[in-house]
Amino acid sequence: MNFLLPSAAIDPIHQFQVTKWLELNIGGVDLSFTNASGFMLLGVVLTIAFFGVAASKGLLVPSRLQSMAEIGYGFVADMVRGVAGEEGLKFFPFVFTLFFFIFFANMIGMVPYAFTTTSHIIVTGALALLVITVVIGYGFMKHGMHFLGLFAPSLGDMHILGKIGLYAILIPIEVVSFVARPLTLSLRLFANMLAGHIMLKLFAAFAVIGLTAGGIGYVVGPLAFSMGVALNALEFLVAGLQAYVFAILTCVYLNDALHPGH
Amino acid sequence: MLIALLAEGAAQGHLPDDAPPPFPPFETWHMPSQLFWLAILFTTLYFTLSRWILPKLSDTLEKRSDRIASDLDQAARLNDQATEAQQALELRLAQARNKARETSEKASEKMATEMAAETARVDAEIAKKLEAADARIASLRASAMKNVEQIAVDTAEVMTARFGLKASAADLKSAVSAAMEKK
Numbered sequence: 001m002n003f004l005l006p007s008a009a010i011d012p013i014h015q016f017q018v019t020k021w022l023e024l025n026i027g028g029v030d031l032s033f034t035n036a037s038g039f040m041l042l043g044v045v046l047t048i049a050f051f052g053v054a055a056s057k058g059l060l061v062p063s064r065l066q067s068m069a070e071i072g073y074g075f076v077a078d079m080v081r082g083v084a085g086e087e088g089l090k091f092f093p094f095v096f097t098l099f100f101f102i103f104f105a106n107m108i109g110m111v112p113y114a115f116t117t118t119s120h121i122i123v124t125g126a127l128a129l130l131v132i133t134v135v136i137g138y139g140f141m142k143h144g145m146h147f148l149g150l151f152a153p154s155l156g157d158m159h160i161l162g163k164i165g166l167y168a169i170l171i172p173i174e175v176v177s178f179v180a181r182p183l184t185l186s187l188r189l190f191a192n193m194l195a196g197h198i199m200l201k202l203f204a205a206f207a208v209i210g211l212t213a214g215g216i217g218y219v220v221g222p223l224a225f226s227m228g229v230a231l232n233a234l235e236f237l238v239a240g241l242q243a244y245v246f247a248i249l250t251c252v253y254l255n256d257a258l259h260p261g262h
Numbered sequence: 263m264l265i266a267l268l269a270e271g272a273a274q275g276h277l278p279d280d281a282p283p284p285f286p287p288f289e290t291w292h293m294p295s296q297l298f299w300l301a302i303l304f305t306t307l308y309f310t311l312s313r314w315i316l317p318k319l320s321d322t323l324e325k326r327s328d329r330i331a332s333d334l335d336q337a338a339r340l341n342d343q344a345t346e347a348q349q350a351l352e353l354r355l356a357q358a359r360n361k362a363r364e365t366s367e368k369a370s371e372k373m374a375t376e377m378a379a380e381t382a383r384v385d386a387e388i389a390k391k392l393e394a395a396d397a398r399i400a401s402l403r404a405s406a407m408k409n410v411e412q413i414a415v416d417t418a419e420v421m422t423a424r425f426g427l428k429a430s431a432a433d434l435k436s437a438v439s440a441a442m443e444k445k
Contacts, residue, residue, distance in 0.1 A: 016286040018296075029294050036292065037299035044303045048310050055318040060326055073319045093312030101307055120286075122293045126300055194287065 012201040016119055016194070036123075039115040043104040051100075072100070076247065083251035084258055091254050094134065098127065099247035106193065106239035110232075118242075119193040121186065128186035131250045139257035150260040151175055185249055192242050196235045203228035414438045 022033035054069030062070055076096045080088045102118055109116025117123055139147035151174040155163055203224045210221025415431075415438050422429050 013285060018286055018289070018292040024295070030291060031295045031298045032292075033299065034292055034295055036296055037303075040299060040303050044307045047307060048315070051311065051315045051319070055315045055322070058318060058322040058325070060322075060329060062322075066322075069319060070323060073316070073323070093308065093316055096316065097304070097308045097311050100311075101304060120296060121288070122296045123300055126297055127304075130304075190287070 012198040012205070015115070015197060015201060018120075035115045036117055036120065039108055040105065040117045040123075043101065043108050043117065046108070047100050047104050079248055080251050083248060084255040087258050088251060088254055091134075091251075095247050095250055095254075098131070098250055099243055102127070102189065102246050103240065103243035106243055107236075109193065109197065110236055110239055116193050116197055118189055119197060121190045124186040124190040125182070127189075127246070128182040131185065131253060132182040135253045135257040138254075139260060142257070143260055147257070147260050150256055151178065181249075181253060185246065189242050189246055192238055196231075196238050200228060200231055200235060203231060411435075411438060411442065414442070 018034045018036050020032040020034050021038055024031045024033055050065075051069050051072075054063075054065045057063065057066060059066055073096070076099055077089070077092060080092050080095050084091065105117045108114050109119065136147075139150070143149075151171050152167055153170065153174070155166060158166075206224035207221045207228060210217035210219075210224055415434050418434050418438060419429070419431075422434070
């Protein structure tokens with residue numbers, strides 16, 4: 001009983017493979033509609049369908065679906081209001097879109113054989129850059145050069161030499177931490193989704209290999225399978241949590257743009 | 263069985279090479295297409311949500327909170343009205359009770375005075391009747407006493423006559439009256 005499994009079946013990386021569904025080449029740039037684009041489209045369509053249907057009736061006493069959509073609305077609104085204050089609510093549609101875009105992408109990724117769009121650094125990186133662009137753009141638009149005060153927190157009453165000395169240390173730290181934001185924001189989501197799906201695939205493959213190998217495999221297989229079940233539950237948590245983390249950090253950064261003085 | 267299926271599915275995919283396969287998230291060929299479709303889809307989602315769906319949801323929520331607020335207002339108003347009505351009722355009841363007490367007091371007073379007047383009248387009448395009766399008794403007794411004297415005189419005359427004596431009427435009379443006086 002020694003099967004040589006084809007690498008695609010056990011290769012944990014195979015699930016991240018991008019394959020073209022529709023060739024599209026504009027001006028020499030490959031803009032093909034791929035499986036990644038397809039599942040992203042599915043996520044967007046599901047989000048619009050869910051909220052569209054839920055919001056369409058506008059019942060005074062909500063149906064279950066409407067109630068769910070309203071809870072989602074309230075959840076994001078409270079998050080924005082809590083972190084960035086009442087002024088932050090002008091970014092509410094942006095944060096709402098980000099949260100549910102990532103949430104649906106992550107959740108669709110939990111379906112076996114589905115493609116997880118958020119497991120690609122280019123997608124999470126673009127979203128993080130979008131957030132930082134909005135933060136910087138709005139910061140300069142609203143506060144002009146005062147937005148740079150973000151890097152130089154006020155020190156109160158202090159001798160001028162002390163201030164210079166402290167700022168010499170503080171400003172580089174603040175700049176580095178600000179530059180690190182888009183990096184950490186994108187890497188956190190990317191790495192979580194990537195690692196989670198690799199683990200799921202590995203344990204699932206272990207279960208199959210164990211059972212086909214026989215012998216000690218009859219012990220390892222079921223163990224790996226139950227581990228896979230437990231990991232599946234964990235990954236559902238991570239899928240929701242990472243969308244939440246991305247959204248709440250966006251709110252924190254937007255709060256900096258709204259109120260740059262520490 | 264499962265393995266066969268997996269193998270069949272995999273055979274259609276890429277074939278294992280000696281060189282390690284590239285790590286898909288770091289491949290560059292699909293990045294422009296990923297960015298392109300992300301831009302289109304994210305923008306679509308953003309505008310659909312912010313222009314169409316979120317205003318609808320917030321309208322509904324606002325309408326509901328308005329409705330709840332107005333319902334609560336109305337409930338408070340009705341409650342106030344009920345309290346007022348209750349107070350008015352209690353006031354009315356107290357007034358009615360006072361009036362009833364007054365009326366009954368007045369009635370009992372009137373009755374008492376009437377009764378006193380009637381009693382006095384009846385007492386006076388009774389006293390008058392008693393007086394008349396007393397007078398009549400006295401006159402009857404006086405006349406009776408006069409008769410007794412006459413009887414005694416007559417009896418004395420008869421008795422002296424039986425003894426063969428003769429006494430004048432005046433003597434008899436004075437003797438009887440002296441005897442009666444002595445008694």
